[in-house]
Amino acid sequence: MKASLKWLKEFVDIDFMPQELAESLTMSGFEVEGIETVGMDVQGVQVAKILSIDKHPNAEKLSVCEVTTDKERYRIVCGAENIGVGDMVPLALPGAVLPNNVHIKKVPIRGVESDGMICSEAELGLGEDSERIMIFDADATLGMGIHEYLGISDSILNISITPNRPDCLGIIGIAREIAAITGRPLKKHPSSPGSCDDRDIAKMISIENELPSLCRRYTARIVEGVTVRPSPLWLKKRLEMHGIRAINNLVDITNHVMLEYGQPLHAFDYDLLDKRRIVVRFAEDGESIETLDGIIRALTKEVPVIADGAGPVALAGIMGGNRTEIGEETQRVLLECAFFDPASIRRASRRLGLSSESSYRFERGVNIEGIGPVIDRAAEMISEIADGRVICGSVDVYPDKYVPPKIEVNTDRINSLLGTDIKEASIKQILKRLGIELKTSRKKGVFIALPPAYRLDIEREVDLIEEVARLTSYENIPSTLPKARISPVEKGRMLEVNDTAREILSDYGFFEVINYSFVAQSTFNIADIDKTEAISLLNPLSEEQTVLRGYLFPSLLETLKYNINRENRDIRIFEIGRTFEPDDRLPVEREHIAGLIYGHRYGLSWNQPKDQVDFYDIKGSVEHLLDGLKIRNASFDGSKDIPFLHPGKSARLFLDSDEAGFIGEVHPATLKALDIEESAYIFEVSADIFSRYYMPFGKYKAIPKYPAIKRDISFITDRTIEYKKIPQYIMSLDAKIIEDVELFDVYCGRNIAEERVSMAIRITYRSIERTLTDEEVSHFHSRILRELTDHFKIEIRDVESNTVKL
């Protein structure tokens, strides 16, 4: 809500700086988001009168005027055609500064010296008209600065009004609040009933309210003999400063009154109202209305309308219709001022997708008791500004009078919720300043508060507690520390898994990314989930964000692409976030951890190998992750059927028999579709399943007391034999004295048949009870060689008795 300081001053004395006012408003719950100073960019322009106009001797389109400011006469060259002798115009003399920092100087124009310039609205920054010289009223004071004359030097406060305070969607409401904060009185407009035509208004219009619970008050007045024309400049300017476009004097008056009181009004052309009838009712299916914005709107029976004998003439509380619009021919006006049920207006406004200054106020709630003065003020302004003749009285349909809620207030309860020690007298004083009526109660320690009709937000005691706190100032409420029993805190296994995973992955070179939970349908499809499983947003912001993620890795691929496009070439990223799968009502949400690697293993560096990452990099990362989380019992099973992964370079991860995720090279077809040239490797695992297996404290194992003996075996085997089976088999022979089996070389290529592979393993023998002898190890080792040869048909290449005693 924009509020002019000058306008506010009509209702409350403000003798401090706008910044100070802004500070007090902000600190009492009306955040001032900015202060705009208007009318300051024009300096030294004054009112002058045109004494004569002659043709320019050297230019057909120019004229030479003589003007006066009462003190002196000036010669001005001018190109506009709208001026006449006697017109009052804005005159800029040397030294004047116009908007955009234009400095006025004495200059010759086509051979005639011009002492200055007479200006258009556009040149003064006051309007859009640049063709015509701005002409003031004939009674303007010669020589007066145009600021002063137009009253355009002002400060506009941009105040954020919270939804609970619609009473401050008008100048008077804000002034009332300032009065309450500062303790100064609120000034009222001097009521000038003026003269009126005492014909019986009730015979001129019939008002039927079919929706008494929706339209709780409907008041109408009639003004005759109006002249519709542009508004006087001050009115246009004032509306413009408050963000409303001037239209004509009648419409401008209704807007002015709305800005002043926060109560919307509507003006109908009385003579265009069919059968002189107003009916407040729901639209009928099939009816339509062309609203003032020129759009024809089909209506349904949920939309409340104002109708005449022929059909809807306005969308109740939202916007008027074209059929009864005020125009140049309008002579008689019917003014409408009403109270509509906030929720109903909000529903209708949303249903129609149409909101206005009017609906904005109605859906928050207007002052049902304040309607009389508002419509009187509008009628008065019409008679003043549009030459209208007011018909006495109004038609006021207001069957159920407003009854304020009676709220019990207990001083102790106020103080115990706020943690204060405010005396009852101070509390009462604060409430009274806010226009709240107080009564005594028979109950001890309690009094009764009756809020005014414009404070619809005050319904119960806590609302009053807030008012007390607000006017006491939050800054004056002492801060204390809550008393609480010391209690154990638990972070939860899931958060611990996530935090540990973050540490491990970032330690191993992965950057954490955060992607949106919603992705494009095409991104969702990368994961090859059944499309019916997609959870779509009803109202996405863009095509790129329409469905909730079923997996994280498609987003990682998008992130990869984004980075490749920005020349970031070696990528290790991970993300921890939720995935969504449809279920009965709410979707199932699963926490996933996903990672992606791409490009060089070490980046471009003079002293590191320039290898590209491969499958075993991603596998190693996941192995590190499992290790760091102390998850045992993990196994990788080669799988050929994960559609978005390379069939020969992918695996499922199992924790015991629980499938916990997958790793692998992204399928070349998937990469091609994304225009990614080199191989990318991904993993995605379930943090939920991880959290079930994760051990915050792995048990300590004693450091061995006895030395180990290590023996290496080098052998050639069929590629079809999975390596994993070899150590498994060895360990199964006698796990007691075999501590470890490590693979330290794999080779295929020259000297090895195509379907074969050469491997080298090192077996560590150790007993936890005694020192093993060479003989027993040799004996056992020969058995292993024998068994491996028999079982796997391996061919032993070299048996190095690489004995290391530790």
Add this chain to the structure above:
Amino acid sequence: MRERLEQLEEDALRKLSAAADKDIVTELKVRYLGRKGELTSITRELSKLPEDERRSLGKLTNDIKKRLEEKITTLLNDFSVKEQEDSLKSGILDITLPGRRPPLGRIHPVTRVMGEVEEIFLGLGFEVAEGPEVELDYYNFEALNIPKDHPARDMQDTFYIDNEILLRTHTSPVQIRYMKTCRPPLRVIAPGKVYRRDSDLSHTPMFHQVEGFMVDEGITFGDLKGLLIVFLQSLFYKDIGIRFRPSFFPLTEPSAEVDIRCLICEGKGCRVCKDSGWLEILGAGMIHPEVFNSVDYDSTKYSGFAFGVGIERITMLKFGIDDIRLFFENDLRFLEQF
């Protein structure tokens, strides 16, 4: 024999003196003093000589052996010192070449700040609770005193899945879910992702929030102030200026907006604080009696406060980031700075 010995010593010493490196000295050592060396073989011959001759020549042999050994030791030592000196001279690296760095990743700045906030509250005895990101209208709005057709819904533009199901606009629904299953006293924070239909320099359709609440008998607005001051001082710095001003949130009453002194201009007024000298940092208030009604708490017995803080905003202020969208673009050149 004596002449042979003297000749041998002379030869040996001459050769040793002429030796150019350690290997020659070692060779000479073997040649003269080794098991099959010249001096050793002479020694063996000594046994065949008569007693008195053997004794005097034996002494001579021993003396020669000692002198040669000394000479050899000195030479070897000299050579080894020289060798070390040489190696130090030749082993000079260009220490300005870049080091060999293992790849190092980073945790996302938003997660980091979220973790900081969590740690502060864990330290104050708050528990961590979580809830679904896709929520029922009931938990996200109605139970929090935001009925349908209430203009307060405009404060949070919402993504819908259908009429009743939406993406949570704040983590406050966790408040309801938690209170429905637990009784006071309670101290809880609910961190997580939230969604609002908004996108510009300072808004993204998804962001992170930490909601906190505390319910017990006798909790006051003064307690809310005290706790939030402790929190903000821990998060920023001890002397930071903090102010509380009235605001409106349907789920709390009285409601407050909490500002800190602008971190950029320290209150003088700048672009970031829009010349106000203050930065809006969180929203808070005393839990509304209607919210307690939704979870069947007796609001005449219990009171409590709740607050919500936007993590991206704090992260932006801490690191001086001026565009919130950077957080979700995930450009590595951005992420590697944290």
